[in-house]
Amino acid sequence: MTLKTLYIYQKERFPVFKHGLLILILSVSTLCFVQILQNNFVFPVLKDIIIVFVIMFIFFLQLRIADEFKDFEEDMKYRAYRPVPRGLVTLKELRNIGIGGFLIQVILILLFNKNVLIIFCLVYLYMLLMTKEFFVPEWLNKHQAVYVFSHMIIMILFHLFIIIYQFGAFPEWKYLPYVCLYLIIGFLNGMCTETGRKIRAPEDEEDGVSTYSKLWGIKNSVLIFVFIQILSFILCMVTAVKTNSLALTGILLGLIVTVTVIKSFEFIKKRKNGGIFEIISGVWILAVYLMLGIIPLIKG
Numbered sequence: 001m002t003l004k005t006l007y008i009y010q011k012e013r014f015p016v017f018k019h020g021l022l023i024l025i026l027s028v029s030t031l032c033f034v035q036i037l038q039n040n041f042v043f044p045v046l047k048d049i050i051i052v053f054v055i056m057f058i059f060f061l062q063l064r065i066a067d068e069f070k071d072f073e074e075d076m077k078y079r080a081y082r083p084v085p086r087g088l089v090t091l092k093e094l095r096n097i098g099i100g101g102f103l104i105q106v107i108l109i110l111l112f113n114k115n116v117l118i119i120f121c122l123v124y125l126y127m128l129l130m131t132k133e134f135f136v137p138e139w140l141n142k143h144q145a146v147y148v149f150s151h152m153i154i155m156i157l158f159h160l161f162i163i164i165y166q167f168g169a170f171p172e173w174k175y176l177p178y179v180c181l182y183l184i185i186g187f188l189n190g191m192c193t194e195t196g197r198k199i200r201a202p203e204d205e206e207d208g209v210s211t212y213s214k215l216w217g218i219k220n221s222v223l224i225f226v227f228i229q230i231l232s233f234i235l236c237m238v239t240a241v242k243t244n245s246l247a248l249t250g251i252l253l254g255l256i257v258t259v260t261v262i263k264s265f266e267f268i269k270k271r272k273n274g275g276i277f278e279i280i281s282g283v284w285i286l287a288v289y290l291m292l293g294i295i296p297l298i299k300g
Contacts, residue, residue, distance in 0.1 A: 001093045009083045014064045022282065023060055025289045026186075027052045030159055032293030033182055034166035036243050037175050041300045044166070051108050052162055058101035059123065059158060065098045066131045078208030116165050123157045130154060144215050148194055155190035156183045181239050182292065188232040189285045195225045196281030200274040201267075218271060222264045225277060229284060233257050236288055243296035252291060256284055 010016050031044040075085045083089050133140050140147045171179045198211040199221050212221035233253050240249035263276050
């Protein structure tokens with residue numbers, strides 16, 4: 001693999017800047033949220049931000065690599081235009097990148113925070129189960145709601161990893177209610193992203209490519225997307241009571257929910273520009289993480 005092919009691969013399958021920005025915001029927000037829970041309104045140490053970001057970035061990259069292995073046969077049959085089927089990169093090269101990333105994570109953890117070793121192992125165990133489709137691939141493919149739910153649990157583990165990293169141990173009982181709220185919101189953010197990127201206009205559907213607009217119908221998939229966002233909004237408002245940012249959270253997130261509802265009804269009626277949901281989900285996640293940790297900490 002050359003730098004040129006690596007650049008093309010990331011551009012098509014894992015845009016570094018786009019994903020990196022969201023992963024950075026997720027990482028910093030979660031670190032800030034833990035600080036707020038402890039009534040410590042000091043911005044996280046730069047060293048911790050860098051370490052957590054690098055580890056989380058590698059986690060998400062490895063999810064993408066795992067998907068390349070999991071979807072290889074289907075991609076060869078239906079999506080020959082993707083980098084692996086067309087020969088731009090090989091599964092062996094991607095596997096080596098994944099192994100290299102794993103070694104970097106282990107070194108960082110052993111050098112700077114051994115307290116996260118258990119949750120680190122749990123994350124990898126769950127990712128392995130995801131790659132193997134929990135050893136029931138055919139059943140999961142027939143039950144897409146269970147499929148997406150089971151795969152998004154990894155988001156809970158990702159957020160818990162950062163929380164334990166910052167606390168230095170599993171959170172005390174007095175913090176658990178808001179930690180649980182934060183984990184559920186993180187899960188819903190994952191659901192929002194997954195659902196949003198798989199809602200398409202009829203003319204954008206591809207043979208052999210599973211989308212929620214195809215499986216559940218346009219109206220149902222859009223309503224599910226809206227429901228996930230509204231539920232996340234409610235939980236964010238509850239969390240904002242603790243972070244003392246209720247008004248600002250209500251205004252910013254409420255505005256995005258309003259736009260989502262308007263655009264959703266437009267799409268159901270016109271059935272064009274399904275890509276709007278991927279854009280909305282990205283904006284939503286960015287705003288949620290800003291309001292959960294970063295902005296409340298800056299406000300003090």
